[in-house]
Amino acid sequence: MKRQGPLALCFLFGIALIFTQFSPHSVSQKLYEEVIDWGLIITPFALVLAVVTLIETHITRVRRRTEHWQYSLVVFVGMAVMVLIGIPFGPQNSIVEWLYNNVQVPMDATMFSLLAFFIASAAYRAFRARTFEATLLLVTAMIVMIGNVPVGDLAWNTVLSWIPLEDGASKARQWILDIPNLASRRGIILGVSLGVISQSIRIILGIERSYLGGGD
Amino acid sequence: MKKIIKCLMVYLVLCMSISIAFSQGLSPPSNVTAVDTPNDDGRSVTIQWDAAPEDSGISGYQILRRIAGGGLEEIGEMLPAGTTSYVDATIEKGNAYAYIVRAVSDTGATVDSEETAPVKGTGEWFHTGKIPLFVAMLLFSAAILWNIYDARSGKEVFVRRIPGLEAVDEAIGRATEMGRSILYVLGLGGVDNVATIASMTILGQIARRTADYETPLRVPCNDPIVLNVIREMVRTSYLDEGRPDAYNEENIFFLTDSQFAYAAGVDGMMVREKPAAVFLQGQFYAESLLMAETGNSIGAIQIAGTDSEHQLPFFIAACDYTLIGEELYAATAYLSKDPMFLGSLRGQDWGKVVIFAAIVLGVILELSGVGWITSFLQRVR
Numbered sequence: 001m002k003r004q005g006p007l008a009l010c011f012l013f014g015i016a017l018i019f020t021q022f023s024p025h026s027v028s029q030k031l032y033e034e035v036i037d038w039g040l041i042i043t044p045f046a047l048v049l050a051v052v053t054l055i056e057t058h059i060t061r062v063r064r065r066t067e068h069w070q071y072s073l074v075v076f077v078g079m080a081v082m083v084l085i086g087i088p089f090g091p092q093n094s095i096v097e098w099l100y101n102n103v104q105v106p107m108d109a110t111m112f113s114l115l116a117f118f119i120a121s122a123a124y125r126a127f128r129a130r131t132f133e134a135t136l137l138l139v140t141a142m143i144v145m146i147g148n149v150p151v152g153d154l155a156w157n158t159v160l161s162w163i164p165l166e167d168g169a170s171k172a173r174q175w176i177l178d179i180p181n182l183a184s185r186r187g188i189i190l191g192v193s194l195g196v197i198s199q200s201i202r203i204i205l206g207i208e209r210s211y212l213g214g215g216d
Numbered sequence: 217m218k219k220i221i222k223c224l225m226v227y228l229v230l231c232m233s234i235s236i237a238f239s240q241g242l243s244p245p246s247n248v249t250a251v252d253t254p255n256d257d258g259r260s261v262t263i264q265w266d267a268a269p270e271d272s273g274i275s276g277y278q279i280l281r282r283i284a285g286g287g288l289e290e291i292g293e294m295l296p297a298g299t300t301s302y303v304d305a306t307i308e309k310g311n312a313y314a315y316i317v318r319a320v321s322d323t324g325a326t327v328d329s330e331e332t333a334p335v336k337g338t339g340e341w342f343h344t345g346k347i348p349l350f351v352a353m354l355l356f357s358a359a360i361l362w363n364i365y366d367a368r369s370g371k372e373v374f375v376r377r378i379p380g381l382e383a384v385d386e387a388i389g390r391a392t393e394m395g396r397s398i399l400y401v402l403g404l405g406g407v408d409n410v411a412t413i414a415s416m417t418i419l420g421q422i423a424r425r426t427a428d429y430e431t432p433l434r435v436p437c438n439d440p441i442v443l444n445v446i447r448e449m450v451r452t453s454y455l456d457e458g459r460p461d462a463y464n465e466e467n468i469f470f471l472t473d474s475q476f477a478y479a480a481g482v483d484g485m486m487v488r489e490k491p492a493a494v495f496l497q498g499q500f501y502a503e504s505l506l507m508a509e510t511g512n513s514i515g516a517i518q519i520a521g522t523d524s525e526h527q528l529p530f531f532i533a534a535c536d537y538t539l540i541g542e543e544l545y546a547a548t549a550y551l552s553k554d555p556m557f558l559g560s561l562r563g564q565d566w567g568k569v570v571i572f573a574a575i576v577l578g579v580i581l582e583l584s585g586v587g588w589i590t591s592f593l594q595r596v597r
Contacts, residue, residue, distance in 0.1 A: 018353075021346075022342060022343055022346050022349075022350055023340075023341050023342055023343065024255055024256050024257050024339065024340055024343050025257055025258070025339040025340060025341045026257040026258060026259070026309070026339050027339075028341075029257055039408065042441065043440065043441065046440035046441040046443070046444055047440045049440060049443070049444055050437070050440030050443050050444075050470035051470070053443065053469050053470045054469065054470045054471075054472075056466070056469075057466065057469045057470075060466060067488055068488065104474070104477075107476070107477070107480075108474070108475070108476040108477070111476035111477075111479055111480050111503075111506065112476055112502065114506060115502060115505060115506060118505045118506060118509040118534075119505060119530075121509060122505060122508075122509055122512075122530065122533040122534045123533065125533060125534075126532070126533035185525050188525045188528070188540065188541040188542075189525060189541075190568070190571055191541045191542035191568065192523040192525070192541040192542055192545075194356070194542065194564045194567045194568060194571075195410075195414075195523070195541070195542035195544070195545030195546070195564060196410045196523070196545070197353070197356060197357075197360075197567075198360055198545065198560045198561070198563060198564045198567075199410050199413065199414060199545050200410060201357055201360050201361070201560065202556075202557070202560055203413065205361075207364070207556045207557070207560070208413070208417065208548070208557075210413060210416045210417040210420055210445075210449055210548075211407060211413055211416065211445055212445075212448075
C-alpha cells in the first residue's frame with residue numbers, strides 16, 4: 001500500500017493533466033491551475049528540510065575543521081543577516097535589496113563572466129584539427145566567427161571581390177546556422193520530445209518509479 | 217437678371233454640397249455576426265463583419281455590446297479600418313450578449329450596424345483543433361505500450377551501444393581504484409522536469425554500483441524536493457544491495473537554488489575534493505560549461521547528458537562522454553536491462569520511423585508541388 005497509493009495518484013493525476021491539455025473548458029483549466037498550486041505549496045515544506053541539511057553540512061565542516069572550513073562561517077553569517085533582516089522586514093526592505101543588488105548580483109555576474117574564458121579553453125581543445133571531424137568543426141567555427149563580425153564582410157568584399165556574392169561571410173554563416181545547424185538541432189529536439197513522452201508514459205503507468213524514492 | 221443668376225448659383229452650390237455629402241456618407245458594416253468562440257473556455261465571443269470597400273471613408277470600428285435587457289457599452293479600443301473580426305474576451309459566463317459594430321469616419325461621423333442576435337459563451341470539453349495531435353499521441357502511446365507488452369513476453373530487444381553508458385562502470389571503477397569520490401550533478405531542473413527524473417533514475421543505478429564498491433557518492437542539490445527524493449532513492453539502492461551501512465546521508469545535501477552560486481559551489485567541491493569521476497546529468501543552462509571545464513581541469517572522467525540542445529556542444533567539448541538528448545532517457549533501460557524499459561525504447565524508435573517517413577514523404581510531395589501534408593502539419597497546434 002505504501003507504493004500503490006502514490007502510484008494510483010500519479011496515474012489519476014497524469015491522465016487528468018493530459019486531458020487538461022486537450023480540453024479548454026474552464027473546469028479542466030481550473031483543475032490544471034489547482035494542481036500547479038499544490039506543487040508550489042509543497043516546495044516551502046521541502047525548503048525547510050533543505051535549509052536544515054545545509055546547516056548540518058556546514059556545522060559538520062566546522063566541527064571537523066575540514067579544508068577551508070572558515071568559509072562555512074561565512075555561510076552562517078550570510079544566512080543570519082538575510083534571515084534576521086528579511087523575515088521581519090520583508091524582501092522589499094532597502095537593506096535586503098541593497099545586499100541583493102550589491103552582493104549577490106555582482107557575484108552571479110562574476111561567475112557568468114568566467115564563461116568567456118571557459119568557452120575559449122573548451123574551444124581551443126575542441127578545434128584542434130587532429131581528426132577529419134575536428135577539422136570540419138574548426139573550419140565551420142571559423143566561418144561562423146568571421147561571419148559574426150562586421151570586418152568579416154568587409155574582408156570578403158575587399159579580398160574576394162571577384163566572387164559575385166556580396167557579404168558572403170555573413171551569408172555563409174547564416175546558411176550554416178539555418179540549414180545544417182538547425183536541421184541537426186531539430187533532429188535532437190524530435191528525439192528528446194519522443195523520449196519525454198515515452199518517459200512520461202512510463203511514469204504514469206508506474207513502470208518508472210524513481211520519483212518515489214526507488215525500490216519496488 | 218442678377219437675381220436669377222444669384223438664385224442659379226445658390227442652387228448649384230446646394231446641389232454640389234448635397235452630392236458631396238452623399239458620396240462621403242458611411243455605409244453601416246454589413247453581415248455582422250456574433251458567435252461563441254470555438255475551442256475556448258466559454259469566456260469569449262467572436263464578432264465578424266464584411267470588409268468595407270477601400271473608398272468607404274471608414275477610418276475605424278468601435279464595438280458596442282449589450283447585455284440582454286441592458287444598455288449599450290463600448291468595449292475595447294478603436295479597431296483599425298481593415299479589421300473584419302473582434303474577439304470579446306471580457307464576457308461573463310451565463311449572460312447573453314448582443315453586439316453592434318460602429319463604423320467611424322475621419323470626420324468623426326458614425327454609423328451603426330444592425331444589432332446581432334444575443335449569444336452566450338459556452339466552454340468546450342474538447343479542443344477540436346487538437347484532434348490530429350490527440351490521435352498522434354494515442355498512436356504513439358499504443359506503440360510504446362505494445363512494445364512494453366511484447367518485451368515482457370521475453371523477446372530480446374536490441375539496443376545499440378552507447379559509449380557514454382558503457383563508460384559508467386569504467387568511471388566508477390576508476391574512482392574506486394583511486395580511492396576518490398564520485399560527484400553526481402543533477403542540473404537545475406526540479407522534480408517536475410522529465411530530464412531530472414531520468415537523471416534520478418541513472419543516479420539510482422550508479423548508487424547500486426557505488427554501494428558494492430563502497431565508493432563515496434557526493435550529490436549536491438539545488439532543489440529541495442529533488443534532495444529529499446534522491447536521499448530516499450539512494451538509500452533504497454544501498455539497501456537493495458545489502459549495504460545500508462555504506463550509505464551516508466551527509467553526502468547528499470542542499471547547496472543553493474541560485475544558478476551561479478550552485479555552479480560556484482560545485483566548482484569549489486571539484487577543486488577541493490578532486491573527485492575521480494563527475495556525472496553531469498539532467499537539465500543545464502549557462503552553468504554547464506563552468507562545471508564541465510572545471511571537471512576537465514582536475515582530470516576527472518566526465519560523463520554528461522542533457523536534453524538542453526544549447527548546452528550539448530559545451531559538454532561535447534569539455535567531457536569525455538556525452539549522452540545526447542534522448543540517450544539520457546534511454547540510460548535507465550540501458551543500465552538496468554529491464555524488459556519494460558527496453559520495450560518503451562523500441563516504441564520510441566517506431567515513433568521516430570513514422571516521423572522520418574513523414575519528413576521524407578513531405579519533402580517528395582513538396583518537390584512535386586503537392587503541399588497538403590505541409591499545410592496539414594501547419595494546422596496542428
